[in-house]
Amino acid sequence: MKESAKKVETKIKNVDLVEQRRQQIIQGAIKIFSAKGFHSATVREIAEEAGLTMGTLYNYINRKEDIIYIVYDYISEALRQEVRDAIDGISEPKERLKAALRQNLKSIHQHQDVIMFIYKASSFLDRESLHEVLARETEYIELFEDLLRGYFRGKKVDENRLRLAADLLTYIPVMMTFRRWSLRRRFDSMDEVMKHILDFVLHGIEFTL
């Protein structure tokens, strides 16, 4: 996996400090962005929530849009790592796939506010950042494509359908954030919802055969 192509520049030389301050910014931004969205959130609010002054914050980013990017950077890495950890050590293909699906559901549920924000804020990214974001997304989808390929090993599958299945597996869980209002009304717990969604997609992917 190649290193992230895009780096948000900073005036600060001390790399540890940059890492630490960026974590503060990310955590503050997640809170504020989740509550008010990107455009309604002011840099001042984010700085305050991060425990920084506005001047200091601008020592670690260059534009307000950079904040979206570093938040995305953080959350996409988290998701990827969580799924990797979940399947680590499992060799049986079906179990690997199921473990990944379960973890994906769990992660999206856990980070739902940020996920929702990311989906809504993509239009504020500049072309370069967007490109980077989509590349990461692609890698994530390909991770599931590989798991599917393992699951269907030996069977004759339609390649196009397999690819689409990977898209669907990574896209469908996001419903938990976009339809939260509806699901909450109908189901007692999100665990139940996750279980059902898992079953649904496991049935669904059989269409690739």
Place this chain on the structure above:
Amino acid sequence: MKESAKKVETKIKNVDLVEQRRQQIIQGAIKIFSAKGFHSATVREIAEEAGLTMGTLYNYINRKEDIIYIVYDYISEALRQEVRDAIDGISEPKERLKAALRQNLKSIHQHQDVIMFIYKASSFLDRESLHEVLARETEYIELFEDLLRGYFRGKKVDENRLRLAADLLTYIPVMMTFRRWSLRRRFDSMDEVMKHILDFVLHGIEFTL
């Protein structure tokens, strides 16, 4: 099905004119919002695109947010009507369901820019509008719930799963807008994608049994 509870007030008395001008506004707004999102779009741009002056535009709405609402009003009614028309005259349950699914896919594909915008802009709606929007959404989901019930008539289904299936059926096609960048790269035509998605969900819904 009750008429929309919320009406956007206007200073203009001639109802036909209101209808006509609002159509202009909706079409102008869709273009601008799709290109730049809600917050980056200026009222002046929307007015110009609609062929109105700013002053005139504000004779037909009260706040910028009202524009989102009338756009939503328009598109949700369009989708609902298109699906109704598509199943009109079909009595065989499975065919009814499939026709509805196909039309839903087609409609979402056709209105993808607006759909994308609607999903992203919901946070700009005031409580009352949001409530109205979700109520409409619920009706739409229930339409598919009924179709599923017809499809599974005579079989023993899990009610909870059936409801979730309805949620999924209406949610999944939206992937075509959120993953357009990915699908375009992988598939030659959207017709192909739609066909695959249809098959996927038809497999998926069997999990309710």
Place this chain on the structure above:
Amino acid sequence: MKESAKKVETKIKNVDLVEQRRQQIIQGAIKIFSAKGFHSATVREIAEEAGLTMGTLYNYINRKEDIIYIVYDYISEALRQEVRDAIDGISEPKERLKAALRQNLKSIHQHQDVIMFIYKASSFLDRESLHEVLARETEYIELFEDLLRGYFRGKKVDENRLRLAADLLTYIPVMMTFRRWSLRRRFDSMDEVMKHILDFVLHGIEFTL
């Protein structure tokens, strides 16, 4: 008494209609202006309250400011007439003066909303209107000057003080509108307040001797 020098022009020829429509405008304006002040009141609101459309209203005035003027015209004439009626037929000087003072208090109390408005809105009048307004005010003050002169007939009074007394007699009752909030709290009825104010000024004017 000379006729009002300033006339607000109108496009309408039928003088009776002008008179009738202006009365509607005055009554509507008094309601709206009292509630919201001149600048916050919109011409549309005034037109509606007057039972006219905006276009029609503008057939009877030329500028929004004209409305202040015709309201002032109306109310100043009303006050003057009410005081004249009150002293009509009374010949004993002291009783004449007291009757005038009593009526002035009553009129200001009765028209307090308009009086308050007039005091606050004077800055919106153009030079010519303001000049006219002050001329009327002067006449009103001179009316009380004459009454004082009658009251002090035969006594040696300081002319300057007598003039100032007339100013004070016409100014002091306005306190009922500007200090309404305070008076209401302290007194059971405005009749009581008026009685006290009358006694106060009757004592006060003795300073002219």
Place this chain on the structure above:
Amino acid sequence: MKESAKKVETKIKNVDLVEQRRQQIIQGAIKIFSAKGFHSATVREIAEEAGLTMGTLYNYINRKEDIIYIVYDYISEALRQEVRDAIDGISEPKERLKAALRQNLKSIHQHQDVIMFIYKASSFLDRESLHEVLARETEYIELFEDLLRGYFRGKKVDENRLRLAADLLTYIPVMMTFRRWSLRRRFDSMDEVMKHILDFVLHGIEFTL
């Protein structure tokens, strides 16, 4: 006497700077408001007159209305302090009262533009500010009530009349601003007017006995 309950919030942390900039704003606002009234004065004009840019001005206030309030805050405190200073060290009750009345006349004359503005602008204050303003006004009236009580010590006075007298003593001098146009025409100097008004009210208050 309690400190002002209401504080206008500011984004600036340096309190000395806030004090200094607010003084600039107050002086600028007094000039502009006196000339054009509240609603006709633009924030930009006030900022310029204060030697600030619009952005900077808005770092020290939140709404245009806040300007009225800080102007009122400033002038009411000034009046109160000036009267307190004037009676400080005088123990003889009649002299104390007269000194207070004289100073009140002087202060109102000196600050006439602001006083006039304050009277006209009260309708632009929000409920909270208005409440605060009236509370201050009440304190000021009570100051004169106490002075009157001292003056009438030992004599049997009507309490209601004494209270009204205090109202009148603080209200009447404002005539100098509302009737400036009339007084100027009739009198050579405002000193003369003040002397007469003082005599008038000293006669008037005897009605309390």
Place this chain on the structure above:
DNA sequence: TATGAATGAGTCTTCATTCAT
């Protein structure tokens, strides 16, 4: 005479970003 839709100049207000200390 009455109507009311269209106009657009004019204002308040916000906020990302800079930079001197």
Place this chain on the structure above:
DNA sequence: GATGAATGAAGACTCATTCAT
């Protein structure tokens, strides 16, 4: 490296006034 005051461009919204019907 940190601070936070200053900036000014930009955008939403209002409303008096006009004029074609």
